[in-house]
Amino acid sequence: MTPRTYRIKSFGCQMNVYxxxxxxxxxxxxxxxxxxxGADADLVVLNTCHIREKAAxxxxxxxxxxxxxxxxxxxxxxxxxxxxxxxxxAQRRSPMIDLVVGPQAYxxxxxxxxxxxxxxxxVDTDMPAISKFxxxxxxxxxxxxxxxTVQEGCDKFCTYCVVPYTxxxxxxxxxxxxxxxxxxxxxxxxxxxxxxxxNVNAWADGARGLADLIRALDAISGLERIRYTTSHPTDMDxxxxxxxxxxxxxxxxLHLPVQSGSDRVLKAMNRSHSAESYLATIARVRAAxxxxxxxxxxxxxxxxxxEADFEDTLRxxxxxxxxxxxxxxxxxxxxxxxASMEDQIAPEIMDDRLQRLQRRLAEHSTAFNRRCxxxxxxxxxxxxxxxxxxxxxxSPWLQSVFVxxxxxxxxxxxxxxTEALPNSLGGVALAQAAxx
Ligand code: SAH
Ligand code: SF4
Ligand code: F3S
Numbered sequence: 451m452t453p454r455t456y457r458i459k460s461f462g463c464q465m466n467v468y469x470x471x472x473x474x475x476x477x478x479x480x481x482x483x484x485x486x487x488g489a490d491a492d493l494v495v496l497n498t499c500h501i502r503e504k505a506a507x508x509x510x511x512x513x514x515x516x517x518x519x520x521x522x523x524x525x526x527x528x529x530x531x532x533x534x535x536x537x538x539x540a541q542r543r544s545p546m547i548d549l550v551v552g553p554q555a556y557x558x559x560x561x562x563x564x565x566x567x568x569x570x571x572x573v574d575t576d577m578p579a580i581s582k583f584x585x586x587x588x589x590x591x592x593x594x595x596x597x598x599t600v601q602e603g604c605d606k607f608c609t610y611c612v613v614p615y616t617x618x619x620x621x622x623x624x625x626x627x628x629x630x631x632x633x634x635x636x637x638x639x640x641x642x643x644x645x646x647x648x649n650v651n652a653w654a655d656g657a658r659g660l661a662d663l664i665r666a667l668d669a670i671s672g673l674e675r676i677r678y679t680t681s682h683p684t685d686m687d688x689x690x691x692x693x694x695x696x697x698x699x700x701x702x703x704l705h706l707p708v709q710s711g712s713d714r715v716l717k718a719m720n721r722s723h724s725a726e727s728y729l730a731t732i733a734r735v736r737a738a739x740x741x742x743x744x745x746x747x748x749x750x751x752x753x754x755x756x757e758a759d760f761e762d763t764l765r766x767x768x769x770x771x772x773x774x775x776x777x778x779x780x781x782x783x784x785x786x787x788x789a790s791m792e793d794q795i796a797p798e799i800m801d802d803r804l805q806r807l808q809r810r811l812a813e814h815s816t817a818f819n820r821r822c823x824x825x826x827x828x829x830x831x832x833x834x835x836x837x838x839x840x841x842x843x844x845s846p847w848l849q850s851v852f853v854x855x856x857x858x859x860x861x862x863x864x865x866x867x868t869e870a871l872p873n874s875l876g877g878v879a880l881a882q883a884a885x886x
Contacts, residue, residue, distance in 0.1 A: 452567050453492030453525050455485040462499025465646050468597040470497045472586055473556050479587045480560045494524045498532035500612050502781035506532050513544045531616035538573045554578045557585035577618040589634040594832050594860040596640035600628050601647025609720045609787040613648055625655040632667050642675035650678045651685040661689035668699045679705045683723045686731050695738035701846045702739050707747035711766030712759035715752050725766055743773035743847035751780040751800035753791035760803050767810050773818040775811045779804050819870040831861045850874040
């Protein structure tokens with residue numbers, strides 16, 4: 451049977467969200483429709499993440515859960531990084547998986563679905579022979595904030611990480627393709643574009659780098675905000691740092707993962723930066739844009755991490771005063787060098803360090819939010835709030851701000867920030883504040 455409706459479930463990073471949107475557009479172009487809320491879909495695409503063991507295992511439990519009460523099930527496509535890492539092995543482990551498609555091959559999804567309808571069990575984990583982007587339909591729909599992948603893959607080979615294997619070598623999409631897609635997204639309603647890459651600041655087209663691209667997007671009328679993620683500390687060049695001080699649409703927010711504050715651990719991770727060089731980069735960014743919010747990623751319990759190493763991580767957290775952060779327990783990943791290192795850390799120690807780290811990070815993010823109180827700023831409305839008349843928007847520093855306003859989703863609203871909640875801010879719309 452040829453499926454008529456689909457559902458795509460994306461896990462992991464923003465790039466998977468972007469890929470999920472593009473797969474949906476591809477299926478729409480084939481005449482399929484997204485299944486209505488609560489309805490069964492004929493085709494379910496699980497767009498998976500392999501970064502930590504828990505994420506990867508989730509893929510298989512999710513497959514199992516797709517069996518319906520009457521014993522039937524949808525056509526199941528395994529996509530994303532677990533698909534890339536496991537290939538045909540995924541179907542041996544879970545025979546319910548009808549097709550396996552890697553992150554660089556999903557332009558072939560419609561054709562593979564047709565193969566399944568003819569009784570096949572296709573697997574495609576090819577890395578780009580042709581660019582999947584060239585095979586995609588043009589962008590026609592967008593929310594107020596749109597992801598746009600400009601760079602994919604990673605050549606850094608941090609010793610704990612699967613991404614260089616699941617996403618392949620670093621590639622940059624061509625300048626013209628990106629600008630065309632950005633314009634289409636703005637025409638489709640995007641007010642903000644988030645440029646995506648595993649090492650987005652390694653993006654290059656000839657002599658042009660990410661800063662040049664950001665300046666080109668700055669000239670698109672109707673586009674209000676530009677963000678980019680994820681950057682690597684060693685690719686933060688002078689041009690990009692200067693752009694933070696000069697390009698008004700570039701938001702004052704930088705996600706710059708450091709992973710650890712210990713040089714010994716950073717070396718074992720193959721991070722190619724030290725704590726000191728990272729701090730020097732942060733200082734330069736802050737000189738260019740003093741109000742910038744810094745965010746980071748951390749791993750605790752990397753093999754061989756001592757209490758002293760961990761304290762170095764707490765110290766760098768205090769030095770940077772992160773506005774927000776993601777922190778993880780080290781998860782050994784098959785095929786990565788760190789998985790076979792000696793001195794793997796006991797789970798209790800990891801739990802303890804993660805708790806202590808998260809407590810410290812929360813102190814800094816709360817302090818950052820408190821420092822915002824009293825500021826006037828502009829938010830981009832992206833959701834309806836729970837209370838009547840309440841809307842939620844994003845501040846330039848990426849906090850969610852609750853406000854009473856009649857402005858619709860997609861509007862930019864000037865607000866006075868009045869209140870810091872644990873993970874968000876409260877504000878009053880400025881027109882209203884003046885009237886009150
Ligand atoms: N390219 C980005 C992010 C890659 S994955 C970067 O270089 O920072 C997102 C985050 O997941 C990483 O920053 C890291 O903190 C975490 N991560 C990656 N591999 C991991 C592993 N094996 N165990 C625990 N956390 C991991
Ligand atoms: Fe993974 Fe390191 Fe590449 Fe980031 S830079 S994707 S952590 S290998
Ligand atoms: Fe996960 Fe792949 Fe992204 S492993 S974090 S979905 S690049």
